[in-house]
Amino acid sequence: GAVVSQHPSRVICKSGTSVKIECRSLDFQATTMFWYRQFPKQSLMLMATSNEGSKATYEQGVEKDKFLINHASLTLSTLTVTSAHPEDSSFYICSAPTGDRREQYFGPGTRLTVT
Amino acid sequence: GQSLEQPSEVTAVEGAIVQINCTYQTSGFYGLSWYQQHDGGAPTFLSYNALDGLEETGRFSSFLSRSDSYGYLLLQELQMKDSASYFCAVGEGGSYIPTFGRGTSLIVHP
Numbered sequence: 518g519a520v521v522s523q524h525p526s527r528v529i530c531k532s533g534t535s536v537k538i539e540c541r542s543l544d545f546q547a548t549t550m551f552w553y554r555q556f557p558k559q560s561l562m563l564m565a566t567s568n569e570g571s572k573a574t575y576e577q578g579v580e581k582d583k584f585l586i587n588h589a590s591l592t593l594s595t596l597t598v599t600s601a602h603p604e605d606s607s608f609y610i611c612s613a614p615t616g617d618r619r620e621q622y623f624g625p626g627t628r629l630t631v632t
Numbered sequence: 633g634q635s636l637e638q639p640s641e642v643t644a645v646e647g648a649i650v651q652i653n654c655t656y657q658t659s660g661f662y663g664l665s666w667y668q669q670h671d672g673g674a675p676t677f678l679s680y681n682a683l684d685g686l687e688e689t690g691r692f693s694s695f696l697s698r699s700d701s702y703g704y705l706l707l708q709e710l711q712m713k714d715s716a717s718y719f720c721a722v723g724e725g726g727s728y729i730p731t732f733g734r735g736t737s738l739i740v741h742p
Binding site: 551558559560561563566610612618619620621622623624625626628 | 662663665667672673674675676677680682719721723729730731732733734735737
């Protein structure tokens with residue numbers, strides 16, 4: 518199956534700093550990628566849809582100026598958490614759909630801790 | 633919009649069979665998927681149903697009834713490693729932006 522990588526797997530940062538998370542499709546091209554946030558014991562909450570070559574589509578309630586998404590190539594999407602605060606601490610996961618969109622290939626996730 | 637309901641927790645013993653139900657509401661059904669997620673890991677795809685009926689993949693099977701807006705995941709010959717969270721997800725329309733249920737925590741006891 519297709520492989521999606523994410524980097525870093527874990528990051529600890531100080532409040533007020535910015536953190537960039539990379540999501541790469543390793544053996545396929547992904548014109549669309551999804552970014553999710555998951556709090557402990559909760560479901561995956563879609564934050565935004567990343568579209569190659571165009572602006573991301575954000576879900577209601579997600580601050581686009583705080584969670585910057587860039588999809589500059591067919592294999593790379595980045596999520597930058599700007600001016601991070603402790604409440605941004607979460608598990609961030611990206612995914613890319615298959616061509617027929619039946620299945621999502623998920624990255625391994627990034628555990629963000631803001632101190 | 634879309635919404636899904638699934639039980640929060642299910643427990644069973646090794647070797648048993650367990651069924652995890654999922655009911656959904658969506659304005660334009662595209663397909664029902666199931667994912668497994670172990671603690672600290674990312675979700676992995678288990679199955680997909682677009683049409684009514686049963687899909688079998690090894691020990692796991694998934695069922696869909698579109699008229700009832702209902703589906704289930706059936707896990708047979710349970711093993712300890714099956715202890716995980718299981719999410720149903722529906723896609724809507726041609727864009728298939730998936731919405732996930734809250735997840736069912738499956739605990740398998742020896």
